[in-house]
Amino acid sequence: MALDKNQIAKRIAKEVKNGMYVNLGIGIPTLVANYIPEGVEVVLQSENGLLGMGPFPTEDKVDADLINAGKQTITTLPGSSIFSSAESFGMIRGEHVDLTILGAMEVSEQGDIANWKIPGKMVKGMGGAMDLVASAKNIIVAMQHTARDGSSKLLKECTLPITGIKCIKKMVTDLAVLEVTGEGFRLLERAPGVTVEEIQKATEGRLIVEGDIPEVQV
Amino acid sequence: MINKTVKNAQEALQGVQDGMTFMLGGFGLCGIPENAIKELLRLGVKDLTCISNNAGVDDYGIGLLLQKRQVKKMIASYVGENAEFERQLLSGELDVELIPQGTLAERIRAGGAGIPAFFTPAGYGTEVGEGKESREFNGKMYLMEQWLKADFSFVKAWKGDTAGNLIYKGTARNFNPMMAAAGKITVAEVEELVPAGELDPNMIHTPGIYVQRIFQGEKYEKRIEQRTVRTA
Numbered sequence: 177m178a179l180d181k182n183q184i185a186k187r188i189a190k191e192v193k194n195g196m197y198v199n200l201g202i203g204i205p206t207l208v209a210n211y212i213p214e215g216v217e218v219v220l221q222s223e224n225g226l227l228g229m230g231p232f233p234t235e236d237k238v239d240a241d242l243i244n245a246g247k248q249t250i251t252t253l254p255g256s257s258i259f260s261s262a263e264s265f266g267m268i269r270g271e272h273v274d275l276t277i278l279g280a281m282e283v284s285e286q287g288d289i290a291n292w293k294i295p296g297k298m299v300k301g302m303g304g305a306m307d308l309v310a311s312a313k314n315i316i317v318a319m320q321h322t323a324r325d326g327s328s329k330l331l332k333e334c335t336l337p338i339t340g341i342k343c344i345k346k347m348v349t350d351l352a353v354l355e356v357t358g359e360g361f362r363l364l365e366r367a368p369g370v371t372v373e374e375i376q377k378a379t380e381g382r383l384i385v386e387g388d389i390p391e392v393q394v
Numbered sequence: 395m396i397n398k399t400v401k402n403a404q405e406a407l408q409g410v411q412d413g414m415t416f417m418l419g420g421f422g423l424c425g426i427p428e429n430a431i432k433e434l435l436r437l438g439v440k441d442l443t444c445i446s447n448n449a450g451v452d453d454y455g456i457g458l459l460l461q462k463r464q465v466k467k468m469i470a471s472y473v474g475e476n477a478e479f480e481r482q483l484l485s486g487e488l489d490v491e492l493i494p495q496g497t498l499a500e501r502i503r504a505g506g507a508g509i510p511a512f513f514t515p516a517g518y519g520t521e522v523g524e525g526k527e528s529r530e531f532n533g534k535m536y537l538m539e540q541w542l543k544a545d546f547s548f549v550k551a552w553k554g555d556t557a558g559n560l561i562y563k564g565t566a567r568n569f570n571p572m573m574a575a576a577g578k579i580t581v582a583e584v585e586e587l588v589p590a591g592e593l594d595p596n597m598i599h600t601p602g603i604y605v606q607r608i609f610q611g612e613k614y615e616k617r618i619e620q621r622t623v624r625t626a
Binding site: 337341 | 421422423424425447470471472473474475480483484490492494495496497499500502503514515516517518519520521522552563564565566567568569570571572616617618619620621622623624625626
């Protein structure tokens with residue numbers, strides 16, 4: 177059984193350690209906040225200019241002047257701070273943010289990532305993604321292993337315009353947990369009931385399999 | 395103290411002309427200069443270059459200027475919420491420069507702070523880096539990026555005083571402080587305008603030196619793009 181979006185988020189949450197400052201991208205990464213284990217204290221950064229992002233507000237607390245990078249209404253927490261977008265990206269480029277979790281359309285075996293543009297079809301812009309992948313100490317990608325037509329998104333070379341080069345080290349897909357070594361995708365864990373052969377078939381880039389591969393515990 | 399107060403948006407935007415470059419504060423629809431945008435629509439100035447993180451939505455913010463074809467070039471980082479923008483871009487009607495968000499913020503900051511260029515890792519090895527000087531520092535590659543300046547900057551703050559000092563609220567701060575410093579003429583609109591001396595100098599986000607004209611805006615709509623709530 178492939179992992180669903182919430183299970184991917186749950187698995188990624190295990191990578192989040194006590195005391196980390198974390199930037200969560202839009203989509204599955206946002207769900208990670210729901211699964212951070214009890215006792216693990218993290219501070220969420222929203223790149224428009226907030227540290228200490230809290231949960232969505234109750235109806236009576238909605239404030240148009242308080243949104244996250246996905247333009248959703250949010251709240252602050254005790255200890256939150258607010259600053260300009262220049263300061264925000266200063267703390268990102270300056271490697272003060274410990275962990276970045278984001279989505280991707282394609283990842284290459286060298287760790288290149290493409291997630292901002294489909295030429296001729298979709299031009300939304302890169303937002304903060306290029307700054308984040310170029311500077312983050314530690315990046316985890318959350319994505320589907322294959323496209324709807326079954327074609328692999330884990331490639332020898334990205335086919336879409338690149339967001340950043342040689343920056344992705346770890347990925348959690350619906351099928352597997354992988355480490356990107358620069359020479360290929362090293363299989364660390366497989367989704368429950370999914371075989372190594374099935375993952376191999378869904379991976380166009382080089383898959384490195386060493387020893388027994390345990391199942392993801394979610 | 396120098397008094398920067400003008401009566402309204404009409405007076406604040408005097409001197410605005412076709413073909414000018416503007417910076418407009420805001421992230422999404424949060425912290426946008428609503429009154430200045432309305433006045434730009436009324437004036438009908440065209441062939442504009444607009445620098446703003448986003449391009450509004452179809453029927454609000456900078457989206458309104460796009461609808462009326464007043465914008466020739468847009469410099470932004472993310473335009474996903476505006477279908478009309480995407481249409482004009484894909485059809486080639488609109489010239490667009492998409493810039494990584496942190497680079498955009500820093501280019502604007504550099505413009506206001508007198509730094510003509512700087513190096514950033516964002517975009518190295520991507521199409522953003524095409525035609526730009528790159529250089530290695532400590533084994534990592536960086537792109538040279540240049541400052542941005544504007545003929546007019548339109549910013550929005552929560553409170554301001556007659557000396558032009560500004561205080562923002564929440565994440566409505568975003569690009570406003572850098573833009574305030576990078577405009578030849580900076581027009582600040584505020585929800586509440588008070589006499590100089592009423593704001594605590596320790597709490598000022600944007601010092602009045604950057605602001606040439608200030609007025610109290612009318613009827614802030616503060617539209618919310620993604621109203622997300624939880625049940626109590």
